[in-house]
Amino acid sequence: MKIIMLGAPGAGKGTQAQMIAEKFSIPHISTGDIFRANIKNGTELGKKAKEFMDKGQLVPDELTVELLLDRVANDDCKNGYVLDGFPRTIPQADVLDSELTKLGDKVDYAINVDVPDENIVRRMSGRRACLKCGATYHIEHIKPQKDGICDKCGSELVQRDDDKPETVQNRLKVYHEQTQPLIDYYEKKNILKTVDGTKDMQEVFSDIVSILNA
Secondary structure (H helix, E strand, C coil): CEEEEECCCCCCHHHHHHHHHHHHCCCEEEHHHHHHHHHHCCCHHHHHHHHHHHCCCCCCHHHHHHHHHHHHCCHHHCCCEEEECCCCCHHHHHHHHHHHHHCCCCCCEEEEEECCHHHHHHHHHCEEEECCCCCEEECCCECCCECCECCCCCCEEECCHHHCHHHHHHHHHHHHHHCCHHHHHHHHCCCEEEEECCCCHHHHHHHHHHHHHC
16 A cells, blocks of 8 residues: 655644554655755765755655655565655656556555645644744643643743744745645546544544545
8 A cells, every 4th residue: 555645734634644644654755854864874865965064955756756665665665655755746756656556566545635735724824833842832722730831841832933923924824835736636546535634633534544444
């Protein structure tokens, strides 16, 4: 079972990917983790990726796919995997598809966690974080006992720059330009499944499990 997670930033696809990985005993793979592991271990691919990252450049698609294929060749991926955060663009999807085809392999499902933009802006701009201990809260859903103060260590809670409405709007704009076309791409391949990401987290997960068990 090879699964790709799609959805806007803040749609909750990372959380769902982790839950799928746990339930079906397959690894949850993010390209960020792969980059970090290869750089830490000083692999040849890691060294190549680090050269681009040190210059503040994006790692080229071919190299990213090479790192990814290297990761999914591991024994823990023999029953499948969940890809989170890749592919982000049509060219990346094309490279991934052609390389998997060469290996006699393919993606089985592209799961799109669909959440309207206004919900995402409200969801993300309501987040508050404790910079001291790393605890996270939400002004609507996970309120601290005392307004603006961390329950765990008593430090002040802040809104991260990433979660400010204007930053979220900008990230959504990039998503719609670059990543949204993947929804059409996988729909044409008949492997796209869309779930309503505005539901409760467990309900979204149940919907995904029903699709995967069908």
